[in-house]
Amino acid sequence: MQGARYDTVSFLTDYGTSDEFVGVVKSVIRDLAPHATVIDLTHEIAPFDVRAGSLALARSIGYVASGVVLAVVDPGVATHRRAVAIEVAGGAGVLVGPDNGLLAPAVALAGGAERAVELTNAEYHLAAPGATFAGRDVFAPAAAHLCNGVDLYELGEPVDPGALLPGTIPLPRDEGDELITEVLWVDRFGNAQLNVGPDDLPATWGTDLQIRVSDPTDLTGSTVRRATRATSFAELAGGAIGLVVDSYGMYAIAFDQRSAADELGVAAGDQVVLTDLGDPAPVETPVRFGRQ
Amino acid sequence: MQGARYDTVSFLTDYGTSDEFVGVVKSVIRDLAPHATVIDLTHEIAPFDVRAGSLALARSIGYVASGVVLAVVDPGVATHRRAVAIEVAGGAGVLVGPDNGLLAPAVALAGGAERAVELTNAEYHLAAPGATFAGRDVFAPAAAHLCNGVDLYELGEPVDPGALLPGTIPLPRDEGDELITEVLWVDRFGNAQLNVGPDDLPATWGTDLQIRVSDPTDLTGSTVRRATRATSFAELAGGAIGLVVDSYGMYAIAFDQRSAADELGVAAGDQVVLTDLGDPAPVETPVRFGRQ
Amino acid sequence: MQGARYDTVSFLTDYGTSDEFVGVVKSVIRDLAPHATVIDLTHEIAPFDVRAGSLALARSIGYVASGVVLAVVDPGVATHRRAVAIEVAGGAGVLVGPDNGLLAPAVALAGGAERAVELTNAEYHLAAPGATFAGRDVFAPAAAHLCNGVDLYELGEPVDPGALLPGTIPLPRDEGDELITEVLWVDRFGNAQLNVGPDDLPATWGTDLQIRVSDPTDLTGSTVRRATRATSFAELAGGAIGLVVDSYGMYAIAFDQRSAADELGVAAGDQVVLTDLGDPAPVETPVRFGRQ
Numbered sequence: 001m002q003g004a005r006y007d008t009v010s011f012l013t014d015y016g017t018s019d020e021f022v023g024v025v026k027s028v029i030r031d032l033a034p035h036a037t038v039i040d041l042t043h044e045i046a047p048f049d050v051r052a053g054s055l056a057l058a059r060s061i062g063y064v065a066s067g068v069v070l071a072v073v074d075p076g077v078a079t080h081r082r083a084v085a086i087e088v089a090g091g092a093g094v095l096v097g098p099d100n101g102l103l104a105p106a107v108a109l110a111g112g113a114e115r116a117v118e119l120t121n122a123e124y125h126l127a128a129p130g131a132t133f134a135g136r137d138v139f140a141p142a143a144a145h146l147c148n149g150v151d152l153y154e155l156g157e158p159v160d161p162g163a164l165l166p167g168t169i170p171l172p173r174d175e176g177d178e179l180i181t182e183v184l185w186v187d188r189f190g191n192a193q194l195n196v197g198p199d200d201l202p203a204t205w206g207t208d209l210q211i212r213v214s215d216p217t218d219l220t221g222s223t224v225r226r227a228t229r230a231t232s233f234a235e236l237a238g239g240a241i242g243l244v245v246d247s248y249g250m251y252a253i254a255f256d257q258r259s260a261a262d263e264l265g266v267a268a269g270d271q272v273v274l275t276d277l278g279d280p281a282p283v284e285t286p287v288r289f290g291r292q
Numbered sequence: 293m294q295g296a297r298y299d300t301v302s303f304l305t306d307y308g309t310s311d312e313f314v315g316v317v318k319s320v321i322r323d324l325a326p327h328a329t330v331i332d333l334t335h336e337i338a339p340f341d342v343r344a345g346s347l348a349l350a351r352s353i354g355y356v357a358s359g360v361v362l363a364v365v366d367p368g369v370a371t372h373r374r375a376v377a378i379e380v381a382g383g384a385g386v387l388v389g390p391d392n393g394l395l396a397p398a399v400a401l402a403g404g405a406e407r408a409v410e411l412t413n414a415e416y417h418l419a420a421p422g423a424t425f426a427g428r429d430v431f432a433p434a435a436a437h438l439c440n441g442v443d444l445y446e447l448g449e450p451v452d453p454g455a456l457l458p459g460t461i462p463l464p465r466d467e468g469d470e471l472i473t474e475v476l477w478v479d480r481f482g483n484a485q486l487n488v489g490p491d492d493l494p495a496t497w498g499t500d501l502q503i504r505v506s507d508p509t510d511l512t513g514s515t516v517r518r519a520t521r522a523t524s525f526a527e528l529a530g531g532a533i534g535l536v537v538d539s540y541g542m543y544a545i546a547f548d549q550r551s552a553a554d555e556l557g558v559a560a561g562d563q564v565v566l567t568d569l570g571d572p573a574p575v576e577t578p579v580r581f582g583r584q
Numbered sequence: 585m586q587g588a589r590y591d592t593v594s595f596l597t598d599y600g601t602s603d604e605f606v607g608v609v610k611s612v613i614r615d616l617a618p619h620a621t622v623i624d625l626t627h628e629i630a631p632f633d634v635r636a637g638s639l640a641l642a643r644s645i646g647y648v649a650s651g652v653v654l655a656v657v658d659p660g661v662a663t664h665r666r667a668v669a670i671e672v673a674g675g676a677g678v679l680v681g682p683d684n685g686l687l688a689p690a691v692a693l694a695g696g697a698e699r700a701v702e703l704t705n706a707e708y709h710l711a712a713p714g715a716t717f718a719g720r721d722v723f724a725p726a727a728a729h730l731c732n733g734v735d736l737y738e739l740g741e742p743v744d745p746g747a748l749l750p751g752t753i754p755l756p757r758d759e760g761d762e763l764i765t766e767v768l769w770v771d772r773f774g775n776a777q778l779n780v781g782p783d784d785l786p787a788t789w790g791t792d793l794q795i796r797v798s799d800p801t802d803l804t805g806s807t808v809r810r811a812t813r814a815t816s817f818a819e820l821a822g823g824a825i826g827l828v829v830d831s832y833g834m835y836a837i838a839f840d841q842r843s844a845a846d847e848l849g850v851a852a853g854d855q856v857v858l859t860d861l862g863d864p865a866p867v868e869t870p871v872r873f874g875r876q
Contacts, residue, residue: 018334020334020351024352027333028355130542
């Protein structure tokens with residue numbers, strides 16, 4: 001009765017690729033909805049790191065093809081978190097995963113939840129030989145059946161979209177002359193994305209900023225560096241430290257072809273304090289008096 | 293003359309993904325059978341670990357879409373092991389790979405080998421510029437031609453299905469009050485699957501078991517812990533150690549959101565001894581006499 | 585107006601798979617050219633290692649399906665390197681990527697550049713919210729539009745194919761009795777491919793060669809071993825060291841089921857000196873005189 005409705009499943013997990021988990025989930029989708037193509041976003045989210053997963057999904061959501069987004073980072077699989085499917089953008093997309101905040105930032109960026117269900121209808125689950133493997137037994141079949149045209153409300157009980165668990169992306173804090181920011185993400189190349197975009201900096205601040213990174217395990221010290229604001233990586237020649245507006249529109253601490261994160265010793269979740277240093281001074285010739 | 297027969301190739305190897313091996317094999321399949329979709333199960337089997345590969349394939353086989361299964365873990369590529377294709381389930385599936393035990397457990401789970409050939413027909417091989425890269429030059433073309441409708445017996449000499457090399461999955465051993473088991477698999481989350489299912493434990497055993505892990509490099513000690521049998525991870529709240537019936541129907545040693553394998557120091561192949569501890573005692577208030 | 589022209593994009597980068605970069609690029613292609621299938625060659629080229637990327641691409645190019653090859657290893661993204669598309673083989677293939685030598689060996693193996701453009705036409709780019717992510721915003725749309733039948737010359741300004749940056753694959757050097765070679769690649773199994781094929785060795789040399797590996801960090805020593813030339817890994821029984829003609833037609837230092845690279849301490853880029861040792865001597869029974 002139903003025609004194929006979606007033909008793309010965009011897929012993100014913390015499953016890694018050493019085990020066959022990702023392959024088995026894709027096999028289930030292939031079996032139930034052979035017309036659908038699965039696009040892997042990433043499966044290397046650190047185990048149980050819901051925040052990192054939600055951020056990767058938020059960075060991706062503007063680019064995924066319309067269809068189903070299947071995301072599983074699920075430390076609460078053993079507890080009573082709900083398995084949900086959330087329709088967005090007039091039905092152009094459905095996000096499927098645990099209701100633990102993982103999907104929330106992406107849902108918000110896609111315009112907000114319009115309809116939502118808890119995946120309670122066991123007719124659309126696979127029977128497990130033992131404990132439920134939610135990705136394989138609940139989420140993958142839901143994604144496949146949605147691709148096949150099954151209506152969202154067939155998959156389970158309606159859920160009030162306003163009652164879905166929100167995500168928790170930290171906002172920067174203004175403390176006098178300082179802006180307290182946080183590293184959201186360190187990418188493979190060592191760029192450290194902050195939770196600050198160009199509009200979040202005071203308009204009076206100049207081109208040069210001080211960045212201060214405190215090592216929480218070393219109370220005696222912190223790393224302080226001068227960084228120059230840049231609108232592209234192309235301006236970072238010659239080993240300068242930059243606060244570059246990255247390809248997602250956020251400031252990232254970046255070094256020219258080296259890992260900023262390694263040099264500064266920062267990781268996702270670390271605090272970075274920004275202070276205005278005004279505009280760069282004209283180059284001065286140092287003049288020295290007396291003995292050196 | 294032949295129509296497309298299969299449109300899915302499920303693919304498992306020990307090639308890793310750092311080199312282009314997996315991509316080249318897929319390119320060969322794409323070139324010869326463009327209608328076929330390749331589903332990666334995993335390529336991170338440890339190099340030459342036939343047992344681990346055969347177990348991952350056995351865990352997957354119940355879920356793969358009908359079609360071709362291409363599996364290559366091949367320490368004997370340099371020796372005279374045979375390259376084979378094995379038909380199962382009335383032709384619903386064909387497993388392609390080396391005849392070294394890798395395919396055997398999956399073949400058995402799929403109902404047993406019905407027809408088999410050695411891939412000796414060089415017309416269906418690629419010519420290599422040097423040494424044969426079996427995945428690229430022999431197995432991938434075989435998989436692709438099978439997808440295109442080439443009959444199994446065109447690919448080479450028939451092989452007696454009963455003469456295929458069997459797999460070697462260890463069985464648990466009953467030794468008086470003890471059950472000697474083995475860790476089959478440690479997954480990304482640290483759950484340690486044993487070669488024991490619920491039907492393998494004596495019916496008289498209670499809910500609580502003792503698990504004893506011997507460190508073969510340390511003759512002086514072994515780790516002994518109390519574990520509770522559980523039918524799902526959901527029962528494992530509060531840091532308890534569980535013997536959970538995992539999503540494949542086998543017992544796995546599992547900790548709540550921590551790696552059981554790390555905590556106990558176990559890896560695939562290690563021995564674990566189980567002993568009955570009866571049912572949990574009622575909670576007692578300890579009463580102590582005398583000096584502490 | 586245009587019909588689908590290519591339906592395969594073969595994809596190689598240094599993006600890794602921990603971040604969602606690969607998935608986002610694929611999402612862009614999926615969105616713009618839903619009929620195209622993306623085949624991952626590898627994404628684990630070391631960050632910014634153009635040479636390693638160009639070699640992996642060269643090893644793959646003979647096997648990729650006709651269509652678009654999208655390759656991005658791009659340390660110069662911040663500088664004024666050009667983004668290009670290069671047509672080869674009478675239009676059977678187009679290589680898309682940075683003009684930094686990455687594509688050059690593959691282009692040469694595919695018969696040479698026939699038409700080339702710089703990807704300057706912004707109508708075929710995505711608008712970035714910040715800095716340009718070239719893979720997502722420039723290269724992926726170019727690949728997708730080529731698949732959709734857009735003509736190469738619509739994507740930007742024509743470039744003289746002779747002005748494209750060449751690759752830099754080192755040639756072996758003949759120094760008297762010695763042949764100075766270089767390790768091109770160490771694969772997952774530890775085989776160390778040299779920049780020497782069977783035709784590069786003097787015809788007078790025998791079956792046995794001396795291989796000398798100098799440790800550049802240890803001036804006092806070098807590792808010297810006897811190796812036997814072999815035309816396949818099958819001849820390497822019993823722990824012998826072989827110089828095997830590998831599956832790409834080049835000599836590789838190989839050990840039977842062990843990592844030659846680990847045993848000899850060599851990595852890509854290291855120098856290996858080959859010297860003739862003639863043919864193996866007949867087996868001699870050692871005779872010893874006097875006290876040992």
